[in-house]
Amino acid sequence: MNASIPESEAKGSGHGWIHRLLRHRGFQICVAAIILVGGVGAVFAYYEFFRVVPQVVCGDVEEANRATLCADEAEEKFKYGSLGAEADRGVPYTIFHVLPRAFPDLLPGSGGYRAFGIPWEEGRELPVGFAKKTMGFPRITQNCAVCHAATYRTGPEAKPVLVVAGPSLTTDVQAFLDFLEAAANDPRFTADVLLPHIENSFDLSFLDKLIHRYLIIPLTRKAVLEQAEEFAWMRAHGRPDWGPGRDDPMNLTKFFMIEMEDDGTTGNADFPSVWNLGLREGHSLNWAGETQDPLAVIIDSALGLGAPPGDAFTEQMTEIRAYLRDKEPPPFPFEIDAAKAEAGEPIYKEFCGDCHEPGGAYFGKVVPIDDIGTDRERFDTWQQEHADATNRVALDMGVERKPMVKDVGYASQPLDGIWLRAPYLHNGAVPSLRDLLKAPEERKDVFFRGCDIYDEAAMGFQSEPPFYDCRVFEFDTRLRGNGNGGHLYGVDLSEDEKDKLVEYMKTL
Numbered sequence: 001m002n003a004s005i006p007e008s009e010a011k012g013s014g015h016g017w018i019h020r021l022l023r024h025r026g027f028q029i030c031v032a033a034i035i036l037v038g039g040v041g042a043v044f045a046y047y048e049f050f051r052v053v054p055q056v057v058c059g060d061v062e063e064a065n066r067a068t069l070c071a072d073e074a075e076e077k078f079k080y081g082s083l084g085a086e087a088d089r090g091v092p093y094t095i096f097h098v099l100p101r102a103f104p105d106l107l108p109g110s111g112g113y114r115a116f117g118i119p120w121e122e123g124r125e126l127p128v129g130f131a132k133k134t135m136g137f138p139r140i141t142q143n144c145a146v147c148h149a150a151t152y153r154t155g156p157e158a159k160p161v162l163v164v165a166g167p168s169l170t171t172d173v174q175a176f177l178d179f180l181e182a183a184a185n186d187p188r189f190t191a192d193v194l195l196p197h198i199e200n201s202f203d204l205s206f207l208d209k210l211i212h213r214y215l216i217i218p219l220t221r222k223a224v225l226e227q228a229e230e231f232a233w234m235r236a237h238g239r240p241d242w243g244p245g246r247d248d249p250m251n252l253t254k255f256f257m258i259e260m261e262d263d264g265t266t267g268n269a270d271f272p273s274v275w276n277l278g279l280r281e282g283h284s285l286n287w288a289g290e291t292q293d294p295l296a297v298i299i300d301s302a303l304g305l306g307a308p309p310g311d312a313f314t315e316q317m318t319e320i321r322a323y324l325r326d327k328e329p330p331p332f333p334f335e336i337d338a339a340k341a342e343a344g345e346p347i348y349k350e351f352c353g354d355c356h357e358p359g360g361a362y363f364g365k366v367v368p369i370d371d372i373g374t375d376r377e378r379f380d381t382w383q384q385e386h387a388d389a390t391n392r393v394a395l396d397m398g399v400e401r402k403p404m405v406k407d408v409g410y411a412s413q414p415l416d417g418i419w420l421r422a423p424y425l426h427n428g429a430v431p432s433l434r435d436l437l438k439a440p441e442e443r444k445d446v447f448f449r450g451c452d453i454y455d456e457a458a459m460g461f462q463s464e465p466p467f468y469d470c471r472v473f474e475f476d477t478r479l480r481g482n483g484n485g486g487h488l489y490g491v492d493l494s495e496d497e498k499d500k501l502v503e504y505m506k507t508l
């Protein structure tokens with residue numbers, strides 16, 4: 001992995017004064033003495049002593065290339081910016097860097113972290129959605145782009161196009177967590193095995209080695225194993241795997257933010273697009289309308305990622321909101337038959353506009369669960385008591401935001417950039433627009449998710465073999481929470497009307 005990491009960059013730069021300090025002989029002798037005399041407690045104090053080094057936007061890119069690679073600062077921050085969770089969630093960069101090299105056999109495929117479907121831009125040090133920031137030592141945390149940055153390809157040979165704020169349809173967060181757990185459980189997770197890998201990429205001083213051997217490596221292992229235990233609920237109660245492009249967002253909130261007992265519900269949900277949030281102001285967000293204000297969702301998501309509240313937090317939330325408010329969805333990358341699309345517009349307005357067109361009577365509102373008729377498990381995962389508890393925790397943290405609620409069904413949202421938002425519905429149980437316009441019994445029981453090659457005819461991603469250069473996940477709509485029923489709008493249109501409607505939807 002990490003062919004893209006320039007060795008000179010990986011080798012120790014970015015430590016700045018800390019590195020110089022660490023290398024200072026007098027200091028080393030002094031700290032070595034503290035380690036020997038004062039034990040682990042003193043070393044912790046030593047870590048705590050180190051200040052946080054502010055992130056440099058695009059710091060991993062050479063000065064000369066910044067103008068081209070990092071033209072949009074807000075986008076850069078969305079992709080690689082830290083939310084400040086280093087203290088709580090930071091994984092030491094050295095370890096993050098070498099894990100796929102030390103345990104290639106535990107990866108689901110080749111290509112390092114790319115094996116989890118995580119987009120990785122050429123010339124960048126880290127995959128999209130990962131932030132490096134120094135707090136004592138460089139640490140890796142995750143940000144919004146882990147789940148909100150799509151790639152697509154127009155064919156097997158085409159280069160992937162990154163779409164920031166699109167749904168991370170290839171990214172398998174659960175498989176990534178599984179890998180970390182498997183590595184931490186592996187008898188090779190020792191200083192003797194990992195240090196040589198680390199030294200291949202980084203210049204470690206005597207003190208760095210000592211710290212890695214006695215603190216960083218064993219403590220990281222311990223933290224990963226503890227995290228794995230906290231995630232054990234993911235596979236309890238017959239909960240199906242998330243697969244690429246999904247997680248269980250409300251249960252993540254319930255079991256981590258409000259620390260409630262596992263209630264056996266499953267609420268697997270697709271990563272949504274988060275562009276054009278200006279359209280969503282004052283409307284219901286989240287699949288089941290639990291939040292009614294974009295800023296509140298952004299705040300809760302950042303808290304979920306371990307961001308510490310405070311002035312910097314508030315400022316950053318406002319910045320993210322401003323970026324997503326105007327971020328546009330990408331245009332359809334294939335040709336559109338303009339006459340046919342025009343003929344489809346009135347069909348869309350008549351059959352879909354009430355709920356999906358800004359200004360429509362039910363636009364941005366929640367459709368009662370029995371009317372919409374889609375799988376109800378995600379809806380049932382969240383109750384008023386969970387909203388109340390979450391609101392209390394947020395208040396206790398000193399965070400002001402519009403409170404969460406329990407609503408009556410699923411929210412109807414704008415269909416902007418809908419071509420890229422496949423598979424469809426809150427649980428991603430319908431592979432393509434063409435399938436969504438079929439009666440439920442004609443929709444596919446089983447299909448494959450996770451490939452980013454677009455299927456123009458179906459209007460979704462390739463969901464049937466043969467696959468070229470795609471790691472896919474078999475999605476079974478008969479499992480809990482994965483049902484593909486409901487949303488019967490448009491299913492009775494004629495084939496000709498459906499063609500026109502779909503052509504028009506390419507323009508959204």
Ligand code: HEC
Binds near residue numbers: 143248250269301302
């Ligand atoms: C681990 C994956 C993950 C991360 C990281 C993440 N999100 Fe999300 N996000 C989701 C999922 C899943 C949903 C859908 C939740 C649901 O079921 O309603 C969502 C919903 C949203 C929504 C509501 C969209 C809608 O259509 O209702 C917004 C806005 C959003 N996220 C913004 C963010 C921001 C900003 C961050 C970073 C601070 C972030 N998310 C981090 C997975 C993630």
Ligand code: HEC
Binds near residue numbers: 354
């Ligand atoms: C009565 C309101 C209503 C009407 C009418 C309606 N929809 Fe929907 N639509 C919804 C709701 C609510 C959802 C979310 C359901 C879910 O995810 O379970 C949805 C979801 C969708 C999605 C999936 C969005 C995504 O990001 O996965 C698509 C695509 C869609 N609708 C297309 C259409 C089309 C095309 C029509 C017209 C033929 C239509 N809808 C008519 C309410 C409506």
